[in-house]
Amino acid sequence: MVWRAGLIVALATIMVGHAAQAEPYKRSLYRHWIDLDGNCRNTREEVLIAESRVPVTMDRRGCKVRRGEWFDPYTGRAFLTSGRLDIDHFVPLKEAHVSGASPLRRKMRRQVPESQRVTLFARGKSLRDSVV
Numbered sequence: 180m181v182w183r184a185g186l187i188v189a190l191a192t193i194m195v196g197h198a199a200q201a202e203p204y205k206r207s208l209y210r211h212w213i214d215l216d217g218n219c220r221n222t223r224e225e226v227l228i229a230e231s232r233v234p235v236t237m238d239r240r241g242c243k244v245r246r247g248e249w250f251d252p253y254t255g256r257a258f259l260t261s262g263r264l265d266i267d268h269f270v271p272l273k274e275a276h277v278s279g280a281s282p283l284r285r286k287m288r289r290q291v292p293e294s295q296r297v298t299l300f301a302r303g304k305s306l307r308d309s310v311v
Contacts, residue, residue, distance in 0.1 A: 204276040222299070226266050230301045235261075251303040264301045 219242040231247030
């Protein structure tokens with residue numbers, strides 16, 4: 180049990196705070212829904228494809244996801260049409276900005292909201308309106 184006491188002391192000494200900001204947060208600093216790989220599918224479409232539990236149905240050009248099956252972890256509901264979904268960040272952009280993304284060069288900052296594999300997920304649209 181000695182290690183627990185040491186752990187508690189170590190945790191108590193951790194400083195928590197925000198990194199110094201190079202500039203105030205503005206949503207316009209972070210572009211979103213861009214097509215990083217040039218395949219006509221922006222990040223929203225890439226997330227929808229990756230998270231669908233069944234193969235998706237695309238539009239005629241193969242650029243926009245129309246149908247699939249997505250599970251909203253907050254409501255427990257399944258969705259079959261992409262228009263009923265929002266794509267959200269696990270870490271809000273403002274938090275990323277004040278926690279260290281602020282001083283990034285413009286090109287690197289542009290990739291922050293698009294780092295889909297670890298930061299984005301699909302969920303029902305109605306939830307966003309109910310969250311304050």
